[in-house]
Amino acid sequence: MTAEASRTKFKSYLATHGFRVTNQRLAILDVAVSQKEHFTAEQLLEYARRVDDSVSRATVYRTLPLMTGSQILREIDIGSGEKYYLLNPGDNVQVAQVVCVDCDKIFEISAPFMEWYSSTVSSKLGLRPVSHRLQVSAQCISFHDTGRCPHRSPK
Amino acid sequence: MTAEASRTKFKSYLATHGFRVTNQRLAILDVAVSQKEHFTAEQLLEYARRVDDSVSRATVYRTLPLMTGSQILREIDIGSGEKYYLLNPGDNVQVAQVVCVDCDKIFEISAPFMEWYSSTVSSKLGLRPVSHRLQVSAQCISFHDTGRCPHRSPK
DNA sequence: CTGCCTGCAAACTCTTTGCACGAAT
DNA sequence: ATTCGTGCAAAGAGTTTGCAGGCAG
Secondary structure, three states: OOHHHHHHHHHHHHHHHOOOOOHHHHHHHHHHHOOOOOEEHHHHHHHHHHHOOOOOHHHHHHHHHHHHHOOOEEEEOOOOOOOEEEEOOOOOOOEEEEEEOOOOOEEEEEOOHHHHHHHHHHHHHOEEEEEEEEEEEEEEHHHHHHOOOOOOOOO | OOHHHHHHHHHHHHHHOOOOOOHHHHHHHHHHHOOOOOEEHHHHHHHHHHHOOOOOHHHHHHHHHHHHHOOOEEEEOOOOOOOEEEEOOOOOOOEEEEEEOOOOOEEEEEOOHHHHHHHHHHHHHOEEEEEEEEEEEEEEHHHHHHOOOOOOOOO
């Protein structure tokens, strides 16, 4: 899904649900849909303030559920304390996250078997799967060999 | 793994690493290995205090890493804020958690394909998998139909 | 004009940590 | 006797929320 399509989708979500279109929400929306990588609430706040310095932390936290609810963002919890967000590609491809334990970089990879697995869960437990989360923690092979992680951005 | 085997394993873990055997650690150990279901740190504190009321929250939190480190407990993070713990069965079976969105009950189910998937990750990304986490959020079919979740304990 | 939305700051939840005392080795 | 382990309370991190004023519809 393009940034423009995401913007449109979010605005119609607001309209449909009777939520107001405010400058703060638009600023947050704009910087969110322009992200190419995973980002945190704190980063989103920082970026949004460059566009509109009246944006507060509270509004970012109140807007994030609207963006995940409208399906333009996916929320990713890798168990590190803070949550990550990522622009939703739009297709319903099943994905998993691989998290490098050295540098915390998150890779998104496909996990097509999850569709089959969900149906297995459904039939075995009598539960209707609504979502899933597959995360692999891994170590760079080069880190293991050389003590340096190639993904780690230099400080 | 039996409760008795877990107790033995933990004590030898303490000995091997030069950690002291204290009454508090033993009390926490005993209640932990007698749990049949998932439990939280707070619950563990409550149970341990029935055995030894000198046990503090801090000691529970300091003892939990010792128990996961010695492999007698597994730590499960379902992204609900608090972490859950479960007696480690001992075999190295790959498992996933299915969490009921209605009653928060956690089901442990096998996920044998994770071994294969880890190796795929390894070869595709050049990363060495160290652990993984697979969680399916699901809704009771009966809840969907009747509005009541059969697993929810009556209040 | 309503009343939803906002910024601010305080509250919250779970977990970790500094400190001085107490107990295991 | 040494240390390590402990309880207590405060600190921490990330997120949520109560409030009084502001702006969208």
